[in-house]
Amino acid sequence: MNEQRIRTTQVPNHIGETVTLRGWVHAIRRVGKLAFLVLRDGWGTVQAVGKATSVEPLEQQRAGPETVVSIRGRVVANTAAPGGFELVEPCYEVLVPVEEGLPVALNDKSLAKAKLPTLLDHAPTVWRAPTRRAVLQISAAAMAGFRGTLHQEGFTEVQTPKIVSGATESGANVFGLDYFGEPAFLAQSPQLYKQMMVGVFERVFEVGPVFRAEPHATVRHLAEYVSLDVEFGFIEDHLEVARMLRTVLAGMTSTIEQRCASALRVLSASLPEVPEALPTISFGQARAMLAEAGQGPAQANDLAPSEERWLGQWAEREHESAWLVVTGYPMSKRPFYTHPSPSDAGASNSFDLLFRGTELVTGGQRLHRYADLVAAARGAGIALDSIEGYLEAFRYGMPPHGGFAIGLERFVTQLLGLENIRLGTLFPRDTNRAAP
Amino acid sequence: MNEQRIRTTQVPNHIGETVTLRGWVHAIRRVGKLAFLVLRDGWGTVQAVGKATSVEPLEQQRAGPETVVSIRGRVVANTAAPGGFELVEPCYEVLVPVEEGLPVALNDKSLAKAKLPTLLDHAPTVWRAPTRRAVLQISAAAMAGFRGTLHQEGFTEVQTPKIVSGATESGANVFGLDYFGEPAFLAQSPQLYKQMMVGVFERVFEVGPVFRAEPHATVRHLAEYVSLDVEFGFIEDHLEVARMLRTVLAGMTSTIEQRCASALRVLSASLPEVPEALPTISFGQARAMLAEAGQGPAQANDLAPSEERWLGQWAEREHESAWLVVTGYPMSKRPFYTHPSPSDAGASNSFDLLFRGTELVTGGQRLHRYADLVAAARGAGIALDSIEGYLEAFRYGMPPHGGFAIGLERFVTQLLGLENIRLGTLFPRDTNRAAP
Numbered sequence: 001m002n003e004q005r006i007r008t009t010q011v012p013n014h015i016g017e018t019v020t021l022r023g024w025v026h027a028i029r030r031v032g033k034l035a036f037l038v039l040r041d042g043w044g045t046v047q048a049v050g051k052a053t054s055v056e057p058l059e060q061q062r063a064g065p066e067t068v069v070s071i072r073g074r075v076v077a078n079t080a081a082p083g084g085f086e087l088v089e090p091c092y093e094v095l096v097p098v099e100e101g102l103p104v105a106l107n108d109k110s111l112a113k114a115k116l117p118t119l120l121d122h123a124p125t126v127w128r129a130p131t132r133r134a135v136l137q138i139s140a141a142a143m144a145g146f147r148g149t150l151h152q153e154g155f156t157e158v159q160t161p162k163i164v165s166g167a168t169e170s171g172a173n174v175f176g177l178d179y180f181g182e183p184a185f186l187a188q189s190p191q192l193y194k195q196m197m198v199g200v201f202e203r204v205f206e207v208g209p210v211f212r213a214e215p216h217a218t219v220r221h222l223a224e225y226v227s228l229d230v231e232f233g234f235i236e237d238h239l240e241v242a243r244m245l246r247t248v249l250a251g252m253t254s255t256i257e258q259r260c261a262s263a264l265r266v267l268s269a270s271l272p273e274v275p276e277a278l279p280t281i282s283f284g285q286a287r288a289m290l291a292e293a294g295q296g297p298a299q300a301n302d303l304a305p306s307e308e309r310w311l312g313q314w315a316e317r318e319h320e321s322a323w324l325v326v327t328g329y330p331m332s333k334r335p336f337y338t339h340p341s342p343s344d345a346g347a348s349n350s351f352d353l354l355f356r357g358t359e360l361v362t363g364g365q366r367l368h369r370y371a372d373l374v375a376a377a378r379g380a381g382i383a384l385d386s387i388e389g390y391l392e393a394f395r396y397g398m399p400p401h402g403g404f405a406i407g408l409e410r411f412v413t414q415l416l417g418l419e420n421i422r423l424g425t426l427f428p429r430d431t432n433r434a435a436p
Numbered sequence: 437m438n439e440q441r442i443r444t445t446q447v448p449n450h451i452g453e454t455v456t457l458r459g460w461v462h463a464i465r466r467v468g469k470l471a472f473l474v475l476r477d478g479w480g481t482v483q484a485v486g487k488a489t490s491v492e493p494l495e496q497q498r499a500g501p502e503t504v505v506s507i508r509g510r511v512v513a514n515t516a517a518p519g520g521f522e523l524v525e526p527c528y529e530v531l532v533p534v535e536e537g538l539p540v541a542l543n544d545k546s547l548a549k550a551k552l553p554t555l556l557d558h559a560p561t562v563w564r565a566p567t568r569r570a571v572l573q574i575s576a577a578a579m580a581g582f583r584g585t586l587h588q589e590g591f592t593e594v595q596t597p598k599i600v601s602g603a604t605e606s607g608a609n610v611f612g613l614d615y616f617g618e619p620a621f622l623a624q625s626p627q628l629y630k631q632m633m634v635g636v637f638e639r640v641f642e643v644g645p646v647f648r649a650e651p652h653a654t655v656r657h658l659a660e661y662v663s664l665d666v667e668f669g670f671i672e673d674h675l676e677v678a679r680m681l682r683t684v685l686a687g688m689t690s691t692i693e694q695r696c697a698s699a700l701r702v703l704s705a706s707l708p709e710v711p712e713a714l715p716t717i718s719f720g721q722a723r724a725m726l727a728e729a730g731q732g733p734a735q736a737n738d739l740a741p742s743e744e745r746w747l748g749q750w751a752e753r754e755h756e757s758a759w760l761v762v763t764g765y766p767m768s769k770r771p772f773y774t775h776p777s778p779s780d781a782g783a784s785n786s787f788d789l790l791f792r793g794t795e796l797v798t799g800g801q802r803l804h805r806y807a808d809l810v811a812a813a814r815g816a817g818i819a820l821d822s823i824e825g826y827l828e829a830f831r832y833g834m835p836p837h838g839g840f841a842i843g844l845e846r847f848v849t850q851l852l853g854l855e856n857i858r859l860g861t862l863f864p865r866d867t868n869r870a871a872p
Contacts, residue, residue, distance in 0.1 A: 005670065007590070022670050022835070023638075024635075024833055025833075041638060042590070042592075042636075042637045042638025042639055042669070043590065043638075066832040066833035067833055068833045068834070068835045095835060095836075096804065096805060096833055096834065096835060098831075098832055098833040100831060100832070102832060103828075122828065123825070124632045124635065124825050124826070124828045124829040124832075125635075125828060125829070125832050127633075127636045128635055128636050128832075133636050133637065136592065136594065136636070136637075137592060139595075140592050140593040140594070143593060143595075144583075144587070144593070147580075147583075151580070154443070154478070154479065156478075156572065156573060156576050157576040157579060157580070158572065158576070158862060159575075159579075159643075159645070159662045159844070159862060160862060160863065161645075161660055161862070161863045161865055161870075162598065162645050162647075162660060163611075163622075163647065163659070163660050163865050163870055164870065164871070165870035165871040166871060175599075175613050175614070175615070176613065176614065177611050177612065177613040177614075177622070178611070178612065178613075179611070179659075179870050180649070180651075180659075180867045180868075182870065184870045186599075186613070186622075193863070196560045196872075197563075199460075199560065199561075199563075199564055200478075200563045200564050200569050200572070201478045201569065201572075202459075202477060202478025202479075203478055207595075207643075208644065208645065209595070209597075209598050209644065209645070211598075211599070213616070215616070223599070223615075223616075224597055224598060224599050226595045233478070234441065234458050368532065369532065388871070388872065389559070389560050389863075389871055389872020390560070390872070392539075392558065392560045392561060392872070393560040393561070395534075395536060396502040396534055396536070396538060396560075396561050396564075397460055397461075397502035397503055397504045397532055397534040398504070398532065399458070399504045399531060399532060400531075408595070426594060426595060426596060426597070427596065427597045427629070427825075429597055429599050431616045432616075434597075434599055434600065434601035434615050434618070434620045435600070435601045435602060435824070435825055436632075436824065436825020436826070436828070
């Protein structure tokens with residue numbers, strides 16, 4: 001292993017040179033007197049082509065796909081080769097032989113035919129497929145873009161605790177645990193903590209797991225997911241929060257564009273434009289439009305998934321936008337810390353962002369005056385001593401503030417048009433699954 | 437709130453101009469006919485000085501420290517002012533008055549006198565103090581430096597699940613939970629998952645919470661902490677892993693240096709050099725040195741905290757290094773997936789990094805051959821079906837690999853010489869504490 005090894009992505013820089021690569025046997029086939037081998041490493045794939053005898057070291061060890069190998073070969077440009085370059089006169093060394101057949105062959109045809117439980121059960125293998133791991137590369141870039149943009153905007157990253165005592169946001173759907181003999185819970189969101197941190201840094205963000213004991217199985221819910229959380233102070237209202245969301249989404253998509261050219265190509269995916277101003281309608285307007293189009297009642301206190309889909313199509317049609325901000329949801333459907341609209345009775349200073357017709361983000365302005373918050377908590381039946389630390393932050397001065405949370409897996413799933421959020425999640429957790 | 441607001445850190449760019457700032461009343465005092473007010477915002481502090489009457493708007497509302505205010509004033513350079521600039525002719529507006537006295541005054545003298553439980557109980561307030569929040573700023577920069585360096589080195593960020601079924605690394609000290617009627621656990625580390633991901637990306641890292649039901653209270657253990665995890669493939673041995681650790685530590689400290697000049701100044705902290713090669717000794721050498729110095733027995737299968745302290749002093753003295761790598765710990769003290777030394781019977785290809793005489797990092801090479809791993813798991817009494825997904829990654833080809841994990845809070849605590857890890861942790865969790 002002492003030889004200098006290059007990555008598949010570095011091959012184009014070494015035309016005419018004899019180089020060493022390491023990785024996995026992604027595919028191997030003989031065509032007449034020739035043997036083709038596609039090597040996959042952590043970054044890409046490259047084809048090697050040689051005499052049929054070149055693959056004898058593999059055959060002798062009965063080494064099939066996923067065998068870990070070292071290849072020495074000369075780099076040539078060949079427009080007929082995938083990626084435009086290949087290795088010739090290859091010399092293979094088996095590092096770790098794999099004799100057993102794979103549970104799912106790592107090509108698109110086999111993957112497309114495989115059933116979802118098979119893909120999930122064998123995730124440690126399946127994620128190796130270039131079209132699968134591209135999803136995770138985009139996910140990583142989305143996180144990087146989220147953080148990078150917020151750092152530019154003067155935000156500080158925090159890591160808040162996931163084991164919490166007392167009530168979390170709402171009492172329902174929490175996982176309980178035995179914490180040294182006392183009851184505790186897994187945080188459903190960092191909501192209360194990120195608000196507390198507005199008192200410290202004004203502008204904070206967090207990337208971390210959240211836990212929801214959702215008892216129903218849907219294609220867009222998980223029991224554990226990664227939440228991209230933002231909260232910031234000295235805001236005017238929830239529209240300022242939505243503008244920050246736009247900035248963040250633009251940063252996320254541009255980072256994906258910069259870092260993931262190859263992943264996007266592998267997936268034949270294109271990124272949606274993030275317009276300078278996201279199309280924005282009020283909840284009342286949304287309901288009126290739905291009613292007029294015969295898509296739903298004029299009065300309701302929420303939007304059904306089918307209604308969100310219709311609104312998404314409307315935004316696409318009228319604004320050429322994959323995004324639609326719906327503001328002013330009824331207070332009755334929002335958590336206790338939500339700031340009411342100062343002008344529209346019953347409405348909140350909150351919003352949802354629909355992305356391609358599915359809710360992706362919830363955000364808004366929060367209550368910031370201690371007395372208002374205490375009254376709201378009481379009204380929601382929350383025991384004040386269970387949120388003592390939270391209330392302390394407000395007792396000692398909290399500016400007007402707001403924020404939002406983006407579900408990472410949902411973002412990636414909708415961005416890439418995956419049919420189930422489980423396909424956009426590394427090792428998904430749901431009512432039936434806590435492994436692998 | 438419509439007026440353009442500048443941050444305290446932008447004040448030096450506006451000499452002679454009348455500007456608006458917003459933030460919290462950090463301190464206020466009258467000296468004769470003058471009133472001084474220190475404003476704190478999310479990034480720093482600035483002093484305003486005016487006639488005694490200037491603070492009347494605050495007095496009329498009985499608004500004390502932590503009151504949220506807006507200030508308009510003219511920027512002047514004044515070498516006598518803290519930071520070299522101040523606001524004159526200030527005009528204050530109270531945005532959110534705070535009438536109640538603070539649980540702990542946010543100055544260094546009061547904070548130094550306060551007992552630890554007081555500081556922790558009132559963390560939402562206490563973190564506002566400049567000398568406290570500087571710790572979190574450094575923590576955020578440490579994470580950014582960790583990620584930035586690894587991105588440069590070709591690593592991909594992953595987020596692995598925190599709810600796991602079956603065994604984790606070791607059966608002891610795990611938090612159990614009821615997962616939809618089935619038993620599950622909180623991950624003690626992402627160890628098994630990050631190894632699985634070597635099969636996908638070769639080089640992966642993760643920043644996320646880990647959970648340890650440590651039944652004992654010490655100044656350096658927590659029940660939940662942030663783990664900075666790295667794992668990568670195609671390595672030669674554990675020394676290559678230690679070299680990557682050095683690169684990462686250098687990236688972390690240089691990012692702290694770049695981003696946290698003001699936080700370091702507030703804390704009077706200086707960063708340790710990270711030498712080109714970290715001083716490295718074998719476990720056997722360490723024991724022999726300890727025995728020779730009368731600090732411990734020549735034979736033992738671990739290092740006691742007092743022995744680590746002595747070794748740390750030795751590295752400081754002999755190598756002028758805050759860091760010391762100790763390699764080749766006995767296999768008997770290492771987890772089942774540890775790769776044995778090929779040359780030294782009973783020793784492992786693993787290491788600990790001591791930082792200022794305390795263990796900060798554990799790392800090493802892992803077993804990569806399926807048969808070896810199965811035998812090791814069996815030897816450790818681990819049910820193979822409980823690690824089925826993990827084993828699958830090895831059944832289908834895993835290269836030689838290794839990695840390490842840095843405890844974020846411990847890194848920050850030792851870097852800044854804090855006396856208890858709880859002072860380097862946002863909202864610490866221990867046997868007695870799951871709030872705030």
